[in-house]
Amino acid sequence: MIGRPEAAQSGWRALTPDITPLLDIIFIVLVFLMLTANIPLQSLEVELPNTDSEALSSVQNDKLMTINLLAGEPAWALQGQEYGDWNSFKAVLTDNLEALKQAELVLASDKEVTVDSMLRLLAFLQEHEIQATQILMEEGH
CATH class of the missing domain: 3.30.420 (Nucleotidyltransferase; domain 5)
Structure with a gap:
């Protein structure tokens, strides 16, 4: 039978390509895509006043509750x-x-x-x- 001498010694493994580098590249691309995916962030809208600091510091005492x-x-x-x-x-x-x-x-x-x-x-x-x-x-x- 005609064949390669190293194929006879190692069996079917000599005929299959080494896909380790391909798997490395796929893993790197997969990690990159997972890290750059748009993940929706939960947010809470807070309206801040547009006035100067003196107006922010004044506090009226009628019906005032403090937390x-x-x-x-x-x-x-x-x-x-x-x-x-x-x-x-x-x-x-x-x-x-x-x-x-x-x-x-x-x-x-x-x-x-x-x-x-x-x-x-x-x-x-x-x-x-x-x-x-x-x-x-x-x-x-």
């Missing part, structure tokens, strides 16, 4: 009453929904508060159609 976001424990406060976890604070907010809707709402946050805490609060307010009239921010130095 504080604190760094560390306790993490939340409503009208000075502090709450350690989100579930208990959310229950208090739910109990005071009508008062929150009618009052001028001020959000005051410590600058070390995580974004997660702020987004939880803003998502709750948006879900219940409560608009924060003022967000107090510490002036940069």
